[in-house]
Amino acid sequence: MEHNQVMPHMGHDLYLSYVGAETDIIFNKGIDLPGFASYLLLETDKGKEILRGYYSSLIELARKHGVGAILDSATWVANRDRGALISQSSQSLERLNIEAIDIIAQMRKQYADVSIILCAQVGPRGDGYAPKDLMTAQEAESYHNEQIETLSRTDADFICGSTICYPEEAIGIVRSAGRYGKAIAISFTVETDGCLPTGISLKDAILAVDEATDAAAIYFMVNCAHPDHFSRVLVDEPWLQRVKGLVANASRCSHAELDAAETLDDGDPVELGVQLADLRRKFPHISILGGCCGTDMRHMKNIAEQAQRAVS
Template identity: 60%
Template sequence: MAIHRGKFPYVDADLLLAYVGMETDLIFNRGIDLPGFASYPLLETAKGRDILEGYLADLIALGKKTGTGVILESPTWVANRDRGAAIGYAPDALKQLNQQAVAMMVKVRTAYGDVPTVISANLGPRDDAYSPEAQMSADEAERYHSEQIAALVDTEVDVMSGYTLAYPAEAIGIVRAARRFTIPVVISFTVETDGKLPTGTSLEEAIVEVDAATEGYAAYFMINCAHPEHFNSVLEEKPWMQRVKGIVANASRCSHAELDEAEELDDGNPTDLAQQLVDIRRRYPHIQVLGGCCGTDMRHMGMIAKAAREAP
């Protein structure tokens, strides 16, 4: 297998913080309606841009306070053709918003230039992440996701990050598309309470399949949108685990189905979540990225950074 040619040049930091829990925080804690779970429409107003910039600035400030690097994730998780169309956005508008998102991130990074910062273009699945009804082939996924990636490579983005993916073929398509555009890429799978992808594939099978189909082009793999208790038992000292370098966890122990039905936010226990993530990193010290997904806010991120820094 080839070396990981898609590896982006790491910033000078042994730990990178990543935060993708903004949407649940906006909906449940700030009372902001997000049709289609899309945050990129906030880019269309001055107030919305201020809100988005606030999250980015808060994460960088946390990085500065705790001596960690940060990965800024763009608000473009569902800014692809099908999911955009479902809430009234045409491809041309989506292209502009994808590019505006990165421009906003560059602006914030420039304003806080003393913190090691990576700009990541966040790509989400074409269908429901937790129960995809129509799974694409790898070729279909490459064609589909190439549209969003093509818009983003014309910006100052550092890496493409495919988040909350539920099956290997879609991940393969994203990696192939990124490789064709010669941009680094990260793949993050989500898992159910049994530690397997929503489609029943194990993490090991998914990672091995993606690497085999793409000559190991992905910079690394991550796990997101699941509580550590959902996947801790399937992590093991095998070669595939060396490819997992990031965990961006949910605050709640609930299943995806339970979270979808929830009328109130389950923000879990920030201290407990941080300790569980640090315990995993202690077992697997090659893990470099830690962060929060659904149900988390800056309280959780602060505890994660603090616990990681204080860990022996």
């Protein structure tokens, strides 16, 4: 099966990605985000400035280290079911999805000297930690068509289905992106044993998605898990060449423990950077590193510094 090894517009061999803003906003800034929906920040000028601050910090970090930056939109839970839980209509979701891409497109224009890629985030239909009512691939495609069609009308370079828990939903997302002519990446999350929340191995999930979609995804990633949880399953086999990114949690806690946590576990920023850099050193084809839940710019700084040393 043929597939794109890297995105054709990637100008660097390392890109930084930061998708940990929600936990930082909630726990460190004391701002409520109902439904974990950072796109709600787009409703106020103050909220937009908060988002711009995260993007600016990431871009400045990338510039300092001579690497690229992937700007991930605040649209991870901006889908119909997750939006309905916080009283968002289909009309408001359409508007906010578009505005979320507009803000990162503006950031790219502002920092024209940095290699920046715009990623439209799509999340799972249900709970990213404890999936229920699993869909078939056909059902997942039908469900995600609504958000992906909206995102396909924006300046996003590609779409990433993140914190996906089972292959059928990933297959539906890949097929939906193909329907609307957008490049698509898939990022699975894993539990402490390195398997997806449904119990399937990362290897088998990736192979299943590729088999069902003729390897249409541009690459796969792992996000929302600590390196201790996934490093053991990253083995030097052909399927691993499809994994291009690792966007890690700061905490070693399980997803169930994180769900129940009332305080933020920000782990060890230096150690996290070392662990991700070690994996990049071991697997040089991995070109995207970053932070997910519990991380902030301290973690991103250490990730950038350690990753740079890994290839110097």
